[in-house]
Amino acid sequence: MAKEIPSRSEDYSSWYNELVKKADLAEHSDVRGCMVIKPYGYSIWEKMQQALDKMFKDTGHTNAYFPLFVPKSLFEAEEKNAEGFAKECAIVTHYRLKSDPQHKGKLIVDPDAQLEEELVVRPTSEAIIWSTYKKWIQSYRDLPILVNQWANVVRWEMRTRLFLRTAEFLWQEGHTAHVTEKEAIQEAEQMLNVYAEFAETFMALPVVKGIKSEGERFPGAIETYCIEAMMQDGKALQAGTSHFLGQNFAKAFDVKFTSKEGKLEYVWGTSWGVSTRLIGALIMAHSDDDGLILPPKLAPIHVVIVPIFKTEEELAKISAKAHEISSALRKQGYTVKFDDRDTYKPGFKFAEWELKGVPVRLAIGPRDMENGTVEVARRDTKEKQVMKLDEVASNIPALLDNIQENIYQKALTFRTEVTTKVDTYEEFKHVLDGKGGFVLAHWDGTPETEAAIKEETKATIRCIPLDAPEESGTCIFSGKPSTKRVMFARAY
Amino acid sequence: MAKEIPSRSEDYSSWYNELVKKADLAEHSDVRGCMVIKPYGYSIWEKMQQALDKMFKDTGHTNAYFPLFVPKSLFEAEEKNAEGFAKECAIVTHYRLKSDPQHKGKLIVDPDAQLEEELVVRPTSEAIIWSTYKKWIQSYRDLPILVNQWANVVRWEMRTRLFLRTAEFLWQEGHTAHVTEKEAIQEAEQMLNVYAEFAETFMALPVVKGIKSEGERFPGAIETYCIEAMMQDGKALQAGTSHFLGQNFAKAFDVKFTSKEGKLEYVWGTSWGVSTRLIGALIMAHSDDDGLILPPKLAPIHVVIVPIFKTEEELAKISAKAHEISSALRKQGYTVKFDDRDTYKPGFKFAEWELKGVPVRLAIGPRDMENGTVEVARRDTKEKQVMKLDEVASNIPALLDNIQENIYQKALTFRTEVTTKVDTYEEFKHVLDGKGGFVLAHWDGTPETEAAIKEETKATIRCIPLDAPEESGTCIFSGKPSTKRVMFARAY
Numbered sequence: 001m002a003k004e005i006p007s008r009s010e011d012y013s014s015w016y017n018e019l020v021k022k023a024d025l026a027e028h029s030d031v032r033g034c035m036v037i038k039p040y041g042y043s044i045w046e047k048m049q050q051a052l053d054k055m056f057k058d059t060g061h062t063n064a065y066f067p068l069f070v071p072k073s074l075f076e077a078e079e080k081n082a083e084g085f086a087k088e089c090a091i092v093t094h095y096r097l098k099s100d101p102q103h104k105g106k107l108i109v110d111p112d113a114q115l116e117e118e119l120v121v122r123p124t125s126e127a128i129i130w131s132t133y134k135k136w137i138q139s140y141r142d143l144p145i146l147v148n149q150w151a152n153v154v155r156w157e158m159r160t161r162l163f164l165r166t167a168e169f170l171w172q173e174g175h176t177a178h179v180t181e182k183e184a185i186q187e188a189e190q191m192l193n194v195y196a197e198f199a200e201t202f203m204a205l206p207v208v209k210g211i212k213s214e215g216e217r218f219p220g221a222i223e224t225y226c227i228e229a230m231m232q233d234g235k236a237l238q239a240g241t242s243h244f245l246g247q248n249f250a251k252a253f254d255v256k257f258t259s260k261e262g263k264l265e266y267v268w269g270t271s272w273g274v275s276t277r278l279i280g281a282l283i284m285a286h287s288d289d290d291g292l293i294l295p296p297k298l299a300p301i302h303v304v305i306v307p308i309f310k311t312e313e314e315l316a317k318i319s320a321k322a323h324e325i326s327s328a329l330r331k332q333g334y335t336v337k338f339d340d341r342d343t344y345k346p347g348f349k350f351a352e353w354e355l356k357g358v359p360v361r362l363a364i365g366p367r368d369m370e371n372g373t374v375e376v377a378r379r380d381t382k383e384k385q386v387m388k389l390d391e392v393a394s395n396i397p398a399l400l401d402n403i404q405e406n407i408y409q410k411a412l413t414f415r416t417e418v419t420t421k422v423d424t425y426e427e428f429k430h431v432l433d434g435k436g437g438f439v440l441a442h443w444d445g446t447p448e449t450e451a452a453i454k455e456e457t458k459a460t461i462r463c464i465p466l467d468a469p470e471e472s473g474t475c476i477f478s479g480k481p482s483t484k485r486v487m488f489a490r491a492y
Numbered sequence: 493m494a495k496e497i498p499s500r501s502e503d504y505s506s507w508y509n510e511l512v513k514k515a516d517l518a519e520h521s522d523v524r525g526c527m528v529i530k531p532y533g534y535s536i537w538e539k540m541q542q543a544l545d546k547m548f549k550d551t552g553h554t555n556a557y558f559p560l561f562v563p564k565s566l567f568e569a570e571e572k573n574a575e576g577f578a579k580e581c582a583i584v585t586h587y588r589l590k591s592d593p594q595h596k597g598k599l600i601v602d603p604d605a606q607l608e609e610e611l612v613v614r615p616t617s618e619a620i621i622w623s624t625y626k627k628w629i630q631s632y633r634d635l636p637i638l639v640n641q642w643a644n645v646v647r648w649e650m651r652t653r654l655f656l657r658t659a660e661f662l663w664q665e666g667h668t669a670h671v672t673e674k675e676a677i678q679e680a681e682q683m684l685n686v687y688a689e690f691a692e693t694f695m696a697l698p699v700v701k702g703i704k705s706e707g708e709r710f711p712g713a714i715e716t717y718c719i720e721a722m723m724q725d726g727k728a729l730q731a732g733t734s735h736f737l738g739q740n741f742a743k744a745f746d747v748k749f750t751s752k753e754g755k756l757e758y759v760w761g762t763s764w765g766v767s768t769r770l771i772g773a774l775i776m777a778h779s780d781d782d783g784l785i786l787p788p789k790l791a792p793i794h795v796v797i798v799p800i801f802k803t804e805e806e807l808a809k810i811s812a813k814a815h816e817i818s819s820a821l822r823k824q825g826y827t828v829k830f831d832d833r834d835t836y837k838p839g840f841k842f843a844e845w846e847l848k849g850v851p852v853r854l855a856i857g858p859r860d861m862e863n864g865t866v867e868v869a870r871r872d873t874k875e876k877q878v879m880k881l882d883e884v885a886s887n888i889p890a891l892l893d894n895i896q897e898n899i900y901q902k903a904l905t906f907r908t909e910v911t912t913k914v915d916t917y918e919e920f921k922h923v924l925d926g927k928g929g930f931v932l933a934h935w936d937g938t939p940e941t942e943a944a945i946k947e948e949t950k951a952t953i954r955c956i957p958l959d960a961p962e963e964s965g966t967c968i969f970s971g972k973p974s975t976k977r978v979m980f981a982r983a984y
Contacts, residue, residue: 029559072589091586120589363552
């Protein structure tokens with residue numbers, strides 16, 4: 001094996017950390033809590049960006065860019081939002097360094113260059129964006145505003161984890177402004193659906209759509225919609241959120257418009273985002289003890305071709321064929337890597353490309369050339385089959401589609417297996433400590449019960465599923481009546 | 493007219509500022525020195541990114557992402573680089589806000605949350621990237637590293653100007669590491685050529701390739717290559733730079749590799765970048781008193797169709813035809829806007845799309861429908877012609893190519909007109925105060941002369957053109973011998 005990683009059953013957490021590093025996705029940087037996203041990891045993000053960006057544009061949104069910094073006075077304008085993020089903000093206080101008179105070649109912060117007003121490095125951009133929208137909106141004719149931003153944000157974290165929780169991360173944040181409450185709610189729901197479709201179609205990741213309880217709501221939102229995914233260790237991961245902001249930010253920043261009827265009214269808003277955290281979800285949902293398993297729609301490399309040769313002459317013949325296959329596949333939009341390094345043996349290369357999650361591997365040796373065959377290995381199931389050399393290029397698109405579908409089905413089957421309905425608190429704790437997963441249980445709807453359950457079991461209400469049927473029952477904790485099951489889990 | 497802007501001859505600077513704002517490209521934000529890039533402006537940046545990103549990938553580079561923050565101790569490691577940027581750095585000193593006990597609802601910086609080591613918001617990323625490369629590089633087998641990053645950077649500026657000079661801006665920065673000096677120089681030169689090709693092919697902007705004098709060199713570089721462009725007011729604009737860093741950063745961060753021969757050697761480096769400043773260059777090089785003139789290859793909208801109608805019935809007929817034309821053009825990859833707003837008159841719409849620089853405008857009225865004709869107006873020359881409705885879609889690609897070429901030729905002709913060879917200092921000053929532009933003059937090669945000329949005339953050496961012929965002469969300032977003319981100009 002090229003690079004060993006711990007197995008999932010041995011230590012799921014180390015398996016994840018080592019996999020992220022060994023597969024060249026990301027690493028910790030010299031800046032506390034901040035990661036370096038390495039080229040292979042970044043290329044997955046680029047694939048995600050491309051797909052999402054198209055979906056945003058297809059639903060009428062355009063991109064823009066707003067400042068990294070938020071003056072403190074703007075930051076604090078929407079009180080709940082400010083309160084929610086105040087404890088994790090990086091603050092710029094000075095704008096200059098100067099030579100350290102005590103130590104030659106060293107620099108110190110220039111005390112004469114203190115800012116009159118401190119700047120918050122954006123943890124999210126509602127404040128700076130709504131202060132801008134105030135200038136853009138006068139009349140109903142200026143609405144809706146459907147804007148998205150691709151950006152970095154900073155939320156100071158003490159305990160960090162590559163992709164899942166880092167002080168700086170990359171994301172997109174949509175910020176929209178509307179004439180009516182109904183239109184804003186429709187927008188928030190539309191974007192939830194976009195996220196769910198992206199997760200299922202591209203990430204091969206089944207998700208539950210729902211709304212957050214009050215305790216888990218975005219600070220400053222009236223309603224937070226979310227998609228929740230299940231990881232292989234039975235823990236949930238919030239994969240995207242879409243917020244109906246009501247008129248909260250419009251009121252905080254005094255953003256009003258003149259309606260068709262000539263009345264001055266506050267604007268309705270939404271915001272919605274997904275981040276590089278999705279890469280963490282992708283890894284934890286699908287990968288195995290040999291490394292990454294990437295769904296073809298997000299794989300930076302679709303097919304790797306490994307030549308098996310002893311002589312230069314053999315390599316030359318195989319290369320010619322490999323280039324033919326590559327070229328046919330590239331024309332169809334696939335990325336193909338021909339790994340003809342002579343410094344490594346085939347077995348090493350096999351392990352390396354398995355670690356990196358390339359969906360399909362072709363191995364071609366001298367005997368294959370004679371027989372007109374090629375060994376085709378799929379990464380998801382590790383099954384191998386022999387195909388005719390002349391047919392392999394035309395067979396691969398269907399194989400990749402099959403892999404994409406299979407990865408999704410496997411994740412869906414797993415999620416179904418670890419989704420449990422319980423009716424008692426005993427059963428609830430038993431399931432959580434056993435197989436884990438999503439636990440559907442009745443809840444009395446109070447923040448007190450939610451907090452008590454969290455305190456005792458570390459499980460939180462991931463969401464109230466949108467499709468939860470009306471069903472009368474009693475709260476597993478308080479015994480009070482409930483009309484609907486909510487979805488609990490321990491979560492990332 | 494929809495929105496008035498001052499004419500260039502009246503006040504070039506106000507013309508630029510107003511145009512940027514009125515054409516909805518960007519505006520000042522509530523954060524000192526930072527701009528908001530509005531959707532229309534951002535879509536030009538997206539077009540630029542797309543083209544550049546493809547050129548970077550075609551030359552073997554991949555994207556990655558490095559932290560926004562640079563710990564002060566890393567920042568100061570390469571002394572010249574640190575010294576060059578120290579005076580314009582935003583500094584993060586704290587990581588938390590807390591409630592202001594004196595003012596309810598207000599926040600203050602929590603004095604208990606002071607960072608042990610201050611963080612510099614990256615003004616450029618050599619320091620953080622070379623401290624990372626140290627971990628990536630052991631052997632010659634790990635080289636070259638060919639990485640690019642799309643990111644925001646912050647350079648504290650007192651006098652800012654939308655796109656041209658802002659405290660925060662967006663850019664790309666390539667950072668490469670190589671085994672040999674020769675390879676690194678080739679890389680720096682290759683990227684200079686990529687930038688020049690991008691400027692000329694996409695931006696329709698002729699550029700002079702050259703190297704900077706020592707005084708204008710990037711802090712920490714051995715050699716800075718640049719492309720210089722000419723604006724319509726006779727001032728130069730540096731449009732991109734590519735730096736050969738020698739072993740400076742490798743030495744500062746102790747980045748060594750074991751060579752094929754088993755020797756431990758310092759790595760050779762380059763860095764290169766272009767920024768949202770290019771949008772400023774694009775505007776100032778081509779636009780006119782009626783608004784933007786965008787080269788088709790970077791125009792967010794290629795063709796706008798304005799219906800001229802009185803009745804709903806007329807509009808319906810024109811719409812059907814417009815959709816046919818749009819659809820045919822979209823299939824060929826063009827973006828078409830059908831402006832059927834009933835709240836504005838055609839004249840208003842014409843002015844608005846001229847302001848926004850859409851290369852081609854089609855106007856279709858009831859008489860056109862009868863005659864099977866359409867009025868086609870090109871934005872660059874403002875010429876109008878009548879085409880057959882059935883042929884317009886197939887004629888437009890050639891028309892757009894012609895516009896792209898014409899904009900380039902116009903800029904080239906202008907640059908040629910304002911490029912002057914002078915042999916005396918009197919002549920030099922006369923040209924600068926007259927038509928301005930590029931002035932080719934002999935220089936004795938000393939920083940003292942360069943500084944004195946800058947002090948007296950505000951002109952700087954933009955570059956020593958790569959294609960400057962060997963030619964013996966005498967320095968216009970000192971009278972000392974010189975072997976080559978260098979290119980002076982007043983600059984942005």
